[in-house]
Amino acid sequence: MSSIELKNSIRRLRFERNMTQEELALRTGVSRQTIMSIERGRTNPSILLAYKIASALSADVTEVFAMEGKLAPV
Secondary structure, three states: OOEEEEEEOHHHHHHHOOOOHHHHHHHHOOOHHHHHHHHOOOOOOOHHHHHHHHHHOOOOHHHHEEEEEEOOOO
16 A cells, blocks of 8 residues: 655745745636645645746745655565
């Protein structure tokens, strides 16, 4: 069984850019609650939303999101 988590740096990057959750939500076309849920690791974004978040934060998607854990052996 695999134990992989998607970690993110949204909160840190938002703070560095003086951006609120509401501003990020408006820029990406989702609710503030969605941003909060992704930021806290409760929800994983779609690939498209992950790229929109990275773009809104002027960052590469790999700077915003990282996979932690290992894939299941085959």
